[in-house]
Amino acid sequence: MRMDTRLWLFLFLASMFVTSLVVGNLIGGKIFFAEVASSHFDITSGMVLFPVTFLLTDILNEFYGKRAARAVTMAAFCSALFAMVGIAVAAALPWAAFTKGADWKGVNESSFNNVFTGSQRIFAASLTAYLIGQLLDIAVFTALKKRTRNRLLWLRATGSTVASQCIDTFVVDLLAFYGIMPLGTILRIVANAYAVKLALAIGLTPIIYAGHALLERGLGLAPVTLGEDGEPISEIGPARAA
Secondary structure, eight states, X not given: OOOOHHHHHHHXXXXXXXXHHHHHHHHTTOEEEEEETTEEEEEEGGGGGHHHHHHHHHHHHHHHHHHHHHHHHHHHHHHHXXXXXXXXXXXXXXXXXXXXXXXXXXXXXXXXXXHTGGGHHXXXXXXXXXXXXXXXXXXXXXXXXXXXXXXXXXXXXXXXXXXXXXXXXXXXXXXXXXXXXXXXXXXXXXXXXXXXXXHHHHHTHHHHHHHHHIIIXXXXXXXXXXXXXXXXXXXXXXXXXX
């Protein structure tokens, strides 16, 4: 199999996407505090990798089409699910006797369970919200691209994020924290996280345009063009002449 530029790029983007999802889920149990312009935010640390997934989804959809974006979405979902099963299996294995001694300085059963098994609910909630949000993001991105006749990159990039992350943020926090935190606290986390995501969606627009230009002019790749029926009428390939 010949690995040309488009295949190497696809492999790289897909790998980064999968890594961002898996690691984002693993670190999502930590809630950190931030203060911006006298406003207080309680945000899950999974938000650290949100900008990466945002950029990758739009690049995959723009240059490889909705089918490729969906394929990567499902591959990442399966990878994260596999990681979840692997953690559960590891947690079920018996601990070596010496790890229970007072002089043991490594990872013990209590610390392992606090970090990994305690976050399984958050992991499951994140995967559920992720799948719903990603499929919605791809659908909205494609619909806006068709509606604008392949113009207004900023609109489809930002618009798809505004719609999908509203659902994603609400679902993940509700499933992860309902019954653990008061509903008012959960809704505050949802509002804070969504506000940050909206700010990121707007703030990252120049980076999306820069990435778009890099792939077109630097790597010689052209975005997929959609026809009136919303189906691709061009595949990724050499950039078109201006």
